[in-house]
Amino acid sequence: MPCGEYFTSYESRMGLFRWRIQRIALVAALPIPFLLPFVLGGGTTSLLTQMYIIAVAVLGLNVILGYAGEIVLAQGAFMAIGAYTTSRMLTTGAGLVPSLIVAGLMASLVAVLFGLPSFRVKGFYVAISTLALQFISEWFFTNDRAEFIHGGTQQTLPTEIGLVGDIAPVGGGQSVYFLALVAMLVFVMLSLNLSRSGIGRTFRAVHENDLAAAVLGINVFKNKLFAFAIGGFMIGVSGGLFGFEIGFISPDFFTLSLTLEHYVMLLFGGLGRVWGALLGVGVVDLLNDFLRDVFSAVASDATALIPVVFGVIIIVVLAVEPKGVLAALGQVKEYLRKWPYAY
Known part of the structure; x- marks a missing residue:
């Protein structure tokens, strides 16, 4: 819990945006996609x-x-x-x-x-x-x-x-x-x-x-x-x-490949997490577009390697953090919140 912020009711504890910093970030970031x-x-x-x-x-x-x-x-x-x-x-x-x-x-x-x-x-x-x-x-x-x-x-x-x-x-x-x-x-x-x-x-x-x-x-x-x-x-x-x-x-x-692509996005970001799903869509879609441009410049048939790259990424993510990248980022946030006092 951020220092100086306290819950006084169950409604505030279960709120969608519980912390002041979250509300500030929402107000600051929401206009960006519209602009x-x-x-x-x-x-x-x-x-x-x-x-x-x-x-x-x-x-x-x-x-x-x-x-x-x-x-x-x-x-x-x-x-x-x-x-x-x-x-x-x-x-x-x-x-x-x-x-x-x-x-x-x-x-x-x-x-x-x-x-x-x-x-x-x-x-x-x-x-x-x-x-x-x-x-x-x-x-x-x-x-x-x-x-x-x-x-x-x-x-x-x-x-x-x-x-x-x-x-x-x-x-x-x-x-x-x-x-x-x-x-x-x-x-x-x-x-x-x-x-x-x-x-x-x-x-x-x-x-x-x-x-x-x-x-x-x-x-x-x-x-x-x-x-x-x-x-x-x-x-x-x-x-x-x-x-x-x-x-x-x-x-x-x-086709079935569309289903597998969406599974990659969901597993990459974090299964059962809304923000993880959005993170997975953003990263995988941007990476797919980037890899397509890079492989197309190398050779016309090199784009066939894109599924291989995503397969390797999923294996690495599941081996390092099975709950997805969002869970890993949450652990980093908790570590920085306590650092340098580990207790």
Whole structure:
């Protein structure tokens, strides 16, 4: 506890920003991302927009895997469902926000359906059921006979659309940037408050020991499905934003490799930690872009080594600090707080 600051109630002890320095840092740092598009180039703004969108998807994965402990291998499928649903909804003239909400609900519904096996099995077996969804998704969105449902394997999304109907049209780099930023901030606050609520603590109890949680009276199956629903909604919204941002969707964007990439981000930052998920997205995405430029300059086929580099990074991180880089940074902070008085 910082010197001179004391808790006088449980509300202050459980507050989202408990220390004065945290509140000062929030006030000082919050305007920065809103000012970045005015000082950065279009390429950097587009990169940040994609990072915000990916962050929403990784936060959804964090709810399912980090909070509830359910292994999901259908991240690409959930994003594909969100992207194609958004594309179909935009053709109705509903607007972007209603389309994203419907996309999130559709992905949430599918996540719950494929989470039903968690009633009888857990762990690796649940992962296999979600892996089956990934294969079904890739088959479905490439099947021309199902075009009357998904609208076509490859689709072009409108470059400008109203937020609700024709009201407040958005399109172009800066408007999509701010939309993705607001969406990320909303889901960050949702994830942070979820982890501090009774629902979040129930998820963690199920994660740690579902048998002990059941003995304590927790409905394990219901809470697992609830985690699938929340995480699926967030991932579906991310998929819709991703499709609208790039203006084009194809099943090739939502393969199993996308799931593995998001796992790298989450494990790197720290499983079950909101700030760790954001840290992992930022570092891995920037490092991926940097390595792509470096390897492309060396040789045209050298970019194939990028997954090898990330594999080595994950092995090193898990060997040094299994809880992720954020946990390691927390240990450094605690050490500096006590230094030079070790007691």
